[in-house]
Amino acid sequence: MIFVTKEFTFDAAHNLIKYHGKCEKLHGHTYKLLVTVAGKKDEEGMVIDFLELKKIVKENVLNILDHSYINEIIEQPSAENIAEWIWERLKEKLNTERYFLYEIKLYETPTSYVTLRGSY
Numbered sequence: 190m191i192f193v194t195k196e197f198t199f200d201a202a203h204n205l206i207k208y209h210g211k212c213e214k215l216h217g218h219t220y221k222l223l224v225t226v227a228g229k230k231d232e233e234g235m236v237i238d239f240l241e242l243k244k245i246v247k248e249n250v251l252n253i254l255d256h257s258y259i260n261e262i263i264e265q266p267s268a269e270n271i272a273e274w275i276w277e278r279l280k281e282k283l284n285t286e287r288y289f290l291y292e293i294k295l296y297e298t299p300t301s302y303v304t305l306r307g308s309y
């Protein structure tokens with residue numbers, strides 16, 4: 190099994206509605222997203238072409254979340270909930286006979302992140 194990871198960033202605003210503290214106020218983050226696919230190599234020696242992985246993540250996640258107000262998309266946009274939303278949007282697109290979506294890491298700040306290894 191080989192793990193292939195690509196890193197992305199997107200900028201977005203949010204506020205945590207069921208929360209008492211500074212994060213209930215409107216604020217923004219430059220989120221860092223790491224998407225990891227696991228599988229076996231094809232005849233070109235690749236699990237998944239980085240270009241293909243980028244296209245899938247761009248079309249299904251970044252085009253929606255980048256420069257958005259995330260509360261309009263996810264009711265309570267904690268890093269945990271955003272990561273689950275991303276997982277749901279990518280799991281079928283990154284699931285073939287040879288490879289599957291293995292892990293998502295979502296950094297809300299350089300020092301705060303969540304890791305999701307979901308189930309199918």
Ligand SMILES: Nc1nc2c(c(=O)[nH]1)N=C([C@H](O)[C@H](O)COP(=O)(O)OP(=O)(O)OP(=O)(O)O)CN2
Nearest residue numbers: 205211212218266267268269270297298299300301
């Ligand atoms: N488990 C979670 N805790 C918090 C979340 C979250 O999504 N999941 N979100 C927030 C805030 O939205 C915001 O991200 C604050 O994060 P924090 O790490 O405190 O940001 P700072 O810039 O203050 O962090 P530094 O320690 O200065 O790097 C709060 N909690």
Ligand SMILES: [Zn+2]
Nearest residue numbers: 203212216218
């Ligand atoms: Zn925040």
